[in-house]
Amino acid sequence: MDKKSRKQAIEELSLMLIYLTRFQDNNEFCRYMETSWKNYDFDAIDELEHKDLLYQPKKSKCVYLSEEGKEQARKLLAEYHIADKDILEKYEFRNIRPDETEQAVSIEQICFPPNEACTEQHMRERIAKASELFLVAVDKETGKIAGFLNGLSTDEYSFRDEFFTDADLHNPNGKNIMLLGLDVLPQYRRQGLGRELVFEYLRRERERDRRLVLLTCLKSRVKMYKKFGFQDNGIADSKWGGEEWHEMSCVIGIG
Numbered sequence: 001m002d003k004k005s006r007k008q009a010i011e012e013l014s015l016m017l018i019y020l021t022r023f024q025d026n027n028e029f030c031r032y033m034e035t036s037w038k039n040y041d042f043d044a045i046d047e048l049e050h051k052d053l054l055y056q057p058k059k060s061k062c063v064y065l066s067e068e069g070k071e072q073a074r075k076l077l078a079e080y081h082i083a084d085k086d087i088l089e090k091y092e093f094r095n096i097r098p099d100e101t102e103q104a105v106s107i108e109q110i111c112f113p114p115n116e117a118c119t120e121q122h123m124r125e126r127i128a129k130a131s132e133l134f135l136v137a138v139d140k141e142t143g144k145i146a147g148f149l150n151g152l153s154t155d156e157y158s159f160r161d162e163f164f165t166d167a168d169l170h171n172p173n174g175k176n177i178m179l180l181g182l183d184v185l186p187q188y189r190r191q192g193l194g195r196e197l198v199f200e201y202l203r204r205e206r207e208r209d210r211r212l213v214l215l216t217c218l219k220s221r222v223k224m225y226k227k228f229g230f231q232d233n234g235i236a237d238s239k240w241g242g243e244e245w246h247e248m249s250c251v252i253g254i255g
């Protein structure tokens with residue numbers, strides 16, 4: 001087998017190390033962001049930036065991997081037989097596939113009472129029209145969905161209940177995201193999957209130059225979303241399921 005060039009090896013090893021050593025920023029407004037120290041071979045870093053696998057803000061000691069950079073790093077880890085973070089070893093995070101619609105419908109019914117759950121018809125429409133905004137975590141052992149987070153994009157700035165029922169409000173180029181459902185099956189809860197779904201979603205949408213992410217939740221969930229970096233905007237203009245909702249938001253860019 002041909003040997004890898006020294007240059008290519010340094011580049012690949014740097015990419016893997018940057019990926020493996022990335023950590024979450026403690027900045028309370030972007031807890032979801034992952035960063036890595038920049039102290040690797042400068043030529044390799046420049047080359048990786050040239051390939052859009054990472055970016056390095058000027059005068060910063062940090063670098064940020066792009067989604068493509070992470071994807072490449074994961075491929076290399078597989079090639080070199082190196083384990084990833086436990087949660088990424090256990091779950092695959094990706095867009096939902098049309099043939100997984102039934103699963104999503106039944107998970108929604110398990111996770112929410114009938115007055116709050118998205119109906120089968122609305123779930124089907126949401127998946128058909130905005131699958132790129134429907135992130136699922138698939139249990140690699142079973143091949144089945146363990147949890148998901150979905151939403152629509154729009155240029156509107158406040159939440160209204162029609163987003164739950166009218167997938168035609170989805171504007172693929174919209175700068176803002178209305179989150180519509182975070183679901184984790186009971187047997188997968190309290191292990192950090194809900195948090196990972198939210199953070200992964202925010203990282204993806206930040207890279208797509210979105211500005212603002214909005215959601216509504218019951219009072220009992222406000223604390224959880226605050227931990228994820230959302231701010232509570234108070235009682236929402238929503239009558240969904242006949243309950244009182246809080247509107248919460250997270251700024252992810254200036255796009």
Ligand SMILES: CC(C)(COP(=O)(O)OP(=O)(O)OC[C@H]1O[C@@H](n2cnc3c(N)ncnc32)[C@H](O)[C@@H]1OP(=O)(O)O)[C@@H](O)C(=O)NCCC(=O)NCCS
Nearest residue numbers: 111182183184188189190191192193194195196217221224
């Ligand atoms: C809410 C839900 C998505 C959380 O999923 P999860 O995978 O268990 O969440 P995580 O393990 O990532 O926990 C993240 C944080 O959420 C909080 N949290 C999760 N479940 C909670 C619960 N039942 N009560 C209070 N806080 C909770 C915890 O504070 C946790 O932070 P910590 O790790 O610092 O303690 C899941 O319980 C679920 O699907 N519930 C039914 C549907 C729902 O309520 N969705 C949200 C609607 S807005």
